[in-house]
Amino acid sequence: METHNMIIENIADPKALERLFREDPKAFKMAFSQAFEQNPDSQVLAVWYERLHFKAAANTEKDVLPQKGFLFMGLLAILAGISTRIIFHFVEIQAIAPLNLAFGVLPFIAAFFVYKNTPKRNVLFFLIALFLISGVYLNMLPLNYKDSIILAYLHLPIFLWGLVGLAFTGNEYGKGSIRLAYLKFNLNFFILYASMAISGMLLAAITMQLFSFVGLDIGEFYFKNIVLFGAAALAIVTSYLVSGNLKIAKHFTPYIAKIFSPLVLATLLVYLITVIWLGKNPFLDRNFLIAFNGILLGVLVVTIFSITESGIDEKKTISDYINFALIVLALIIDSVALSAIVFRLSSYGMTPNRFAVLGVNILIWANLIWIMLSYIRFLQNKTGPSTIQNAVTKYLPVYGLWAAFVTFTFPIIFN
Structure with a gap:
């Protein structure tokens, strides 16, 4: 049977028309004109006509102006x-x-x-x-x-x-x-x-x-x-x-986020088990504490970008549980780092580095708590994913203000 006859036959079935279009868009467009000529009063085909021709019209408007x-x-x-x-x-x-x-x-x-x-x-x-x-x-x-x-x-x-x-x-x-x-x-x-x-x-x-x-x-x-x-x-x-909405990056980055999240989670678990086994102590080892904070920042970045690429779909996926596990793990790391920093401050006194690390760890800890609570509500079907994204986006200015505070006051305060 001809494709355009299939369009006419399924004119009352939106799902079937969409399937025909996705199977072969070029053939669908070629056959659509014939189907529309035979049924010019069809509201369904009128909508499809606007859908198929809107992009070309939009591009024509853009081409009127120089680049x-x-x-x-x-x-x-x-x-x-x-x-x-x-x-x-x-x-x-x-x-x-x-x-x-x-x-x-x-x-x-x-x-x-x-x-x-x-x-x-x-x-x-x-x-x-x-x-x-x-x-x-x-x-x-x-x-x-x-x-x-x-x-x-x-x-x-x-x-x-x-x-x-x-x-x-x-x-x-x-x-x-x-x-x-x-x-x-x-x-x-x-x-x-x-x-x-x-x-x-x-x-x-x-x-x-x-x-x-x-x-x-x-x-x-x-x-x-x-x-x-x-x-x-x-x-x-x-x-x-x-x-300019480059399609390659637009379709590529969600997959990167989904691939990296489980890899980071697995690597981090293995690493933490290893350092515990070896008896590393962030309270006494300054270099290890610095590395610990570096890991924390890395996990926070990966988690944030995974959340931003999760979309607005209400359905929970395995990626959401992986992200939640990463957040809990990052919160544990940050809590240990905070304790170690407070210990070093009480033992060795205040320095610009210790004060800066303390401040950023407190900020990250608060942000992680907010994200974790939002994720718990989402996983319990009490809210949508937008709540999690709000916990990320609404907190961004705080990091900027802290960066401004350190940049413009530390050289003066600590001379």
């Missing part, structure tokens, strides 16, 4: 590359801190988001002011490696990441769904940037090897003028591609 977004992205990429190269020159002669390289990229990513989703003037001025204040403040810090300065260097990128997030969310910075979209953007950005960066490194290696065959060592020149420029420009290009 301003693409051109603006290209301009920002060039400016980011040039800025990074100039900043690196001053870093190389030790006139400024290496962290200034972040200002060769992050403000341009923020500018792209502002262009794409123009915020109100007060939000825009707030963004510009904070970027300027951060840049000026960074270069007022002494170029030394005291603990308080190092902590400022470590926390400033987190604060700047929060500013980029504000540019991304625009006027809707208070909406959990927009904050969730920013988290997803970060995961997609990392995957796509890493993939293209690896390709770039292979190209660089091949290029330098080719020039070495003719007796030219271009390694230093190539790194300073090509690699640096390309790495900065690539960040802008990646932002453009990911924010």
